[in-house]
Amino acid sequence: WYQRRVRAGYSWISTQKTEAEVTNDCGIFLRKVIEMVPSIPYQSYEVNMYLMALISEICYIPHTSVTIYLLDTSLPPSPPLFKHLKDVAEQFVDIFEASPTLKEQLLSVEEDMSDVCKAATLSEEFCKELAAITLVKSTTF
Secondary structure, three states: OHHHHHHHOOOOOOOOOOHHHHHOOOOHHHHHHHHOHHHHHHOOHHHHHHHHHHHHHHHOOOOHHHHHHHHOOOOOOOOHHHHHHHHHHHHHHHHHHHOHHHHHHHHOOOOOOOHHHHHHHHHHHHHHHHHHHHHHHHHHO
16 A cells, blocks of 8 residues: 555645735644634634633643734734734624624623624633733743
8 A cells, every 4th residue: 555655656645725824824623723713703612612721721822923913913924813803803792783782782781682792702812811811922932
């Protein structure tokens, strides 16, 4: 089997990557985690909590590549995390404009908030946490 694959030249493996794919390749795990961000308004509260906690912990890693890939918005291609969070904010605006009861529920502090309101509140706090992480990293590195 091995010799057949060597003779075939591993044609089944795609090794040709564009320059953008090489520079923006963050790995399978991080890519999958970031791909879950756009569905924040539609996921359960628990899934969103775990997702945001995981991303926060990854952002705390004192590694230049991680910081640049996740938090640095000054580079030409903006980080996918920033782009996805911006899209999530736009989704929340659309959802709350379509339903005035959700808007009222979000403004009032209630124990029995809907999942969408919880997701919006959680996303807001998550963005504040990312801003704090970015501030700390920019002053210490």
